Amino acid sequence: MQRITITLDDDLVAELDEIIRTRGYQNRSEAIRDLTRSGLKEAILDASGAEDCVAAVVYVFDHSARDLSKRLVGTFHDNHQLVLSTLHVHLDHDHCMEATVLKGKSAQVQAVANQIIAERGVRHGRLIMIPAELEAETHDHDGEGRHSHIRIK
Known part of the structure; x- marks a missing residue:
């Protein structure tokens, strides 16, 4: 040191x-x-923009905004290779918060997060990216099924 x-x-x-x-x-x-x-x-x-990462994009939105839920789901489906999961929380009668976990190249993850945050009806949004190594090779543990790993740098 x-x-x-x-x-x-x-x-x-x-x-x-x-x-x-x-x-x-x-x-x-x-x-x-x-x-x-x-x-x-x-x-x-x-x-x-070429580094692998895992990320969370967290945003608050007005669930009654016209077609917003449909547009968000469309974004997730269009980028399914990057989206791992989404958590949805009801905050009050008008607003929800979602946290969507993404993985991929940082430029692609940033672009998807920007698209989500820029949607009309999204009130607040923030992206947190963490550098990672995404292993393409999958393997098996004692017949428990094949999976890949994400290693944090």
């Missing part, structure tokens, strides 16, 4: 210390390592 020296302005240090306090980090070094790791992974995914 290497020791480095950085200079941060007072406001940024105050924000860092607040994150340390609220998230329970033991010290600044642990927090900076974690935040750096997260930022680097995000930069890698953004830079190339």
Whole structure:
């Protein structure tokens, strides 16, 4: 492990210390390592668009918006190779939240998430991408069925 020296302005240090306090980090070094790791992974995914990833796109929408549910399902079917699962939660009489898990190349995942979030009637949306290695080869465990793996980088 290497020791480095950085200079941060007072406001940024105050924000860092607040994150340390609220998230329970033991010290600044642990927090900076974690935040750096997260930022680097995000930069890698953004830079190339060709990196494999797993992702969750979370969005809140007005379930009564004209044909929105039909359009969302159409997007999922058109991109079935990327969509793993969707969780649907009723928030109130008018709004629902869904979390859709995706896997694939980061550019493709980003495009699907952008399409979902941009739909008329979707109120809030956020995409979280995590770099991964998607294994194409499948295998069997003692006759329990064939499956593939997703390895987190």
